[in-house]
Amino acid sequence: MSADEKPAGRRTEHVVGKVNDFPEGTHTVVRVGRREIGIFNIRGEFYGLPNICTHQTGPLCEGKKTGGTLVAREEDDWKPEWAYEGEIMACPWHGLEYHVPTGQCLAFPEIRLRCYQVVVEDGEVKILL
Numbered sequence: 595m596s597a598d599e600k601p602a603g604r605r606t607e608h609v610v611g612k613v614n615d616f617p618e619g620t621h622t623v624v625r626v627g628r629r630e631i632g633i634f635n636i637r638g639e640f641y642g643l644p645n646i647c648t649h650q651t652g653p654l655c656e657g658k659k660t661g662g663t664l665v666a667r668e669e670d671d672w673k674p675e676w677a678y679e680g681e682i683m684a685c686p687w688h689g690l691e692y693h694v695p696t697g698q699c700l701a702f703p704e705i706r707l708r709c710y711q712v713v714v715e716d717g718e719v720k721i722l723l
Contacts, residue, residue, distance in 0.1 A: 605711075605722045605723060606722070606723055607713075607720045607721070607722055608626045608720060608721050608722075608723060609718050609719070609720050610624040610626065610631075610633060610719050610720065610721055611624070611633075611718070611719050612717055612718060612719065613714055613717050613718070613719055614717075615719070616633055616635045616640065616719055617635065618635050618636075618637065618638055619635065619636070619637075619659075619660075619680060620634075620635055620659075621633060621634040621635070621655060621659075621660060621683070621694075623645050623653075623655050623656060624721075626721060626723060627723075629644065629723070630644070630645035630646075630653075630655070631643065631644060631645060631655070631710055631721060632644075632645050632654065632655025632683070633712060633719065633721070634660065634683075634694050636660065636680050636681055636694060636695065637680065639695070640712035640713070640714060640719060641694050641695055641709065641710075641712060642709065642710030642711070642712045642721050643655060643683070643692065643694060643697060643707050643708075643709060643710070644707060644708060644710075647685040647687065647688075647690055647692075648690075648699065648705050648707070649685060649687070649688055649690045650687060650688065652685045652686065652687030652688065653685075653686065653687075654683060654685045654686075654692065654707075655683065656686055657683055657684050657685060657686045658686070660680050660681060660682055660683050660694060661679070661680070661682050661684070662676050662677055662678045662679035662680065662681070662682055663676075663677060663678055663682045663691055663700060664676060664677075665677045665678075678693060681693055681694050681695055682694065682700070692707060695709075696709065697709045710722065710723065
C-alpha cells in the first residue's frame with residue numbers, strides 16, 4: 595500500500611497550518627500529497643475545495659479573493675440582488691463561479707465540486723482525506 599492509499603472507510607488527518615495562517619476572509623492553496631486544495635476561512639468557518647476548475651482545469655483557488663454574486667429568483671419577481679458575500683470563488687481563467695461552502699457551480703447546477711472536511715484542533719488547521 596502506498597503512502598497515498600489508506601484502508602477503505604478510513605480518513606487521514608493532515609495538518610496544513612496554524613489557525614493564524616488563515617485569517618478570516620482569506621484563502622490559501624496547500625499541497626497534501628499530490629493534491630492542491632484551497633483552504634478558505636469564511637466568517638471563522640473553514641472549507642476545502644480542490645484547486646481545479648471543471649471548465650478547463652484552471653487553478654480555481656488561485657483567484658484573488660472570494661466575493662459574492664448577483665442572483666435573481668422567481669419568488670422575488672426576478673429582481674437581481676447581491677448574495678453569498680465572501681462565499682463565491684471565481685476561477686481566474688474564465689470566471690466560472692463556485693459556492694465555497696457547498697462546492698456548487700453557479701452556472702451549471704449539475705456540477706458540484708468535492709468539498710474536503712477541514713477541522714481546527716488545538717490551534718491547528720487539518721484537512722481530512
